[in-house]
Amino acid sequence: MLRTHTCGDLRLTHAGTTATLCGWVDSYRDHGGGLFIDLRDRYGITQVVFNPPDTPPAIIEASKDLRAEYVIQVTGNVEPRPTGMANLKHKSGEIELRVTELKLLNKSKVPPVSPSESITEVPNEDLRLKHRYLDLRRQSMQRALILRDQITKGMRDYFADLGFIDVETPILGRSTPEGARDYLVPSRVHHGKFYALPQSPQLYKQILMIAGYDRYVQVARCFRDEDLRADRQPEFTQIDLEMAFIDDDDIMTIIDGLMQKLAKEVLGLDVQLPLPRMTYDEAMRRFGHDAPDLRYGCEITDLTDLAAKCEFGVFTSVVEAGGHVRAICVPGGSNHYSRRGIDALTEFARGLGAKGLAYFRVDDAGKLDSNIGKYFTDELKAEMAERLGAKANDLVLFSADQWLPTCKLLHNLRKKIGEEMKLYDPKAMNFSWVVQFPMFERTEDSDNPQAVGKWSAMHHPFTAPLDEHVVNLDDDPGKCRAKAYDLIINGYEAGGGTIRIHDPEVQSKVFGLLGIDKETAADRFGFLLEALAYGAPPHGGIALGLDRVVMLFGGYDNIRDVIAFPKTQKATDLMTEAPGLVDAKQLKELAIKTDL
């Protein structure tokens, strides 16, 4: 090794000894007679001092050429810092290294992105991505990747202790049934044939259950050829698992334990188990969304029956059309949102497709007050206020529409207001389950006009219905709820899974409802369906989004901040500079090699 210690190792107990350190020049201060350098590596920062008498004059002279991000090896005497000069921000901040030997290991050009914590300004993202090797030296990025490693390791250990086997499934394989666009890989060996990159290891892990592996886990890379977004990359990582001879409750119990362990290990938080579970129907009723943020209240109240009694035409006509009048009551919202604030919320609602935004302010006396107040009797307003639990200075916001549009609007209002009014502790972590999703939904938009109005699978066509809903496959598919469960963290879906169908008769009915005929099923899922005929055990699983979990545990907003080498939005600008894409010249060369 070129060093005896790292830059985070030395303590007062090392005083009086000799040490050799290697690292990067984080910052330097010339004090006339000598130089102070903060030497940095992954483990910390140590102050190294070039001063007489420890440092020979030739080395003091040489040290004057050192610049930011130069890589050096220094040997010297470990000494306590002078009284009052300790820097307790750093683990090695009580000592300094008085240099006796210096070796320049490498120079650096002037860095366009400064890795030093002493530079507080965060460079713009394009520069960060272009000079990723410098950006990755920044403490925030190092924290993210170390956190990612810690979470991955914690998960792997957890599952290994429970007897899960880590099995690698192919990257080059067949198309999987997720429905996003596949990346295709032309094969030279089988000319004219293509592999598909997996959108998930779904089919492979089901085959592993059929093959008797009982408990499978994998940190699996998955791919979707879709546009980039702040929370989506074309390649992403899943903690993917599957179990045999279990039911939905068993999967959730296993993941409960994982979340408790990770929260404790990573954040020092105690999480009570079991994590709360809420049905999809309840989530939509109370929060208007299937991934509700439970860090704060502000739940939806249904006022349809009361609205039917008012004289406000917008409300009564919606009720007559079979729609709903629902509202959220924002605590203290009337104080927070002025007339202009309400205007902004109304604009926001219009952006989501609403015609306007009806509201009541709650006055000091607890009474509802609004420009639409005249359409409501005092009794009605009092009844509404009571049902809403409205208190002085609250703000009541309405949505009057068909069920799903009211969900959409009120969920988004609740989310926006939660952020704007800081209704929750940003450091709080809230874990819960949403369960029993509908098996089927009616297709609304599709490139294929024949599909519109037909049933489509809310998860995938192998999802099992609740035992008591199997009968509804025949008489009322819309009523069928699935053995499906999503893990929700702070209002984000952090993972989801299902129990799979292992009964060929049920599978056949589900394919029938989805309009998948026998030939199509054999074409698309033949190798799984065949496997199911040779002794498939009851089985199910779940996949957690690792990128999302790291973002949530680490408090990061952008997925690119938890990935070492992300794809960039401006890929065409950065293509020849940043790791990521084949550039035009390479392409030509490679295309010739592969006969493309």
Add this chain to the structure above:
Amino acid sequence: MLRTHTCGDLRLTHAGTTATLCGWVDSYRDHGGGLFIDLRDRYGITQVVFNPPDTPPAIIEASKDLRAEYVIQVTGNVEPRPTGMANLKHKSGEIELRVTELKLLNKSKVPPVSPSESITEVPNEDLRLKHRYLDLRRQSMQRALILRDQITKGMRDYFADLGFIDVETPILGRSTPEGARDYLVPSRVHHGKFYALPQSPQLYKQILMIAGYDRYVQVARCFRDEDLRADRQPEFTQIDLEMAFIDDDDIMTIIDGLMQKLAKEVLGLDVQLPLPRMTYDEAMRRFGHDAPDLRYGCEITDLTDLAAKCEFGVFTSVVEAGGHVRAICVPGGSNHYSRRGIDALTEFARGLGAKGLAYFRVDDAGKLDSNIGKYFTDELKAEMAERLGAKANDLVLFSADQWLPTCKLLHNLRKKIGEEMKLYDPKAMNFSWVVQFPMFERTEDSDNPQAVGKWSAMHHPFTAPLDEHVVNLDDDPGKCRAKAYDLIINGYEAGGGTIRIHDPEVQSKVFGLLGIDKETAADRFGFLLEALAYGAPPHGGIALGLDRVVMLFGGYDNIRDVIAFPKTQKATDLMTEAPGLVDAKQLKELAIKTDL
């Protein structure tokens, strides 16, 4: 859970209790009044008994419909097996479960590949690959995948304990410098552009070192668009690591410790450290190969100086032409290889490009005897016998040619004879290093005629020369040896790595020798070269082939036996049946979606 225990859990201590098991019908024997079933899962086999009085008549009746690979759930009473009926081959072989309840979880068609250990015949490989879900139930495959998991976990834990960070590098990225054919992935978002799948994370891991991550490790999937072979798949897995502020000795020491740990954990073997190290030059001299099998001797002896004195024209003309006469002396080989045996070896030698195969048998008196004996004086034969260490009944096999052809022939003869004569214990594990490979070799064959006779990099163009050989870059590149090291297990290269160049001046000289001009270097490696200019620490690493390591530790001969879902030789036959390749119908559909 659908069971209280697995099929490997129950012991005599459970006798008298009730248990519920789930599993596959491994075999069944109808004994008139009832049925014995061996119930199998990943954890073991338990005998379940359908007999009065424990089993109600209706269940005995139902049990008669059970067939091989049916999936059942049984509840019953755990009882010791009758005296003398224990089966100690199974962990649960001292008890049986007397069934009181039976639930058929799933049926199975008659399996074309039997997963039962009771069937000793191994099915042919095509059937095994076609019905992989059944093949994967076989004990041999379960052992392989569990071993793979155990080795991977052992490696991950080892590196985590040493402070390595697991960082995921991109699958969709730029072309890497390994030189095999890349798989290309067209991108829909950046139309007309392609990603390349990585042949290794080489460039990314070097960037991670430049970015200060200090110790990186990853179980990395890599890809090469090459033909399938028994030991090569188009996608494969590397244990990939890189360290900063170290030298070659540090990497080898780390891997030494890993091998010791794995050998102990997986095989119960004690491995002495440090593992022996041999230079490339010594390996070629003693064994004719850079990955010598050290489980047995039979080393090469150079007899050029003695051969110069004989009158055998084949030898003397080779010596005059500057070639070598070398030989191996096979202990007991004269007894083992009859005249016909020698003929077969001669055929083998011809297949490798030799004109023939000169040999001596060593007679009972220790004297060399052969049809070419007349060209050698007795003194010369005695001198040769002495240098060869020849003993009675040994067989001496010659190669007379230029250096590399003698290496090739004698290595292959040594290998073939070692196998045929069982010169080593097939269960022995031998670990060693071959180090200090040449930096450069002369290109002999190339699609590009201009490249023939020019220097090419034996590893990759970022490999550092030995410190004392840096001067030879200017005066004698052929003499330059690299800081390169290969881990050899039982004559196979299990991994290899190098210390990288971090000095821009040295890098520039190496590029010059390889004929890579500045523009080409910038085009192909621009983002790495740029990174190297911003403070690159001294660094190096290694990659171990996980598939190969599992094969060697598990004693498997075929790479497809240590991979859950391998690509097949007969991919076109199996394409619509086995997981692996997109079939023709999918292809058309997908090609339209991606505008290919």
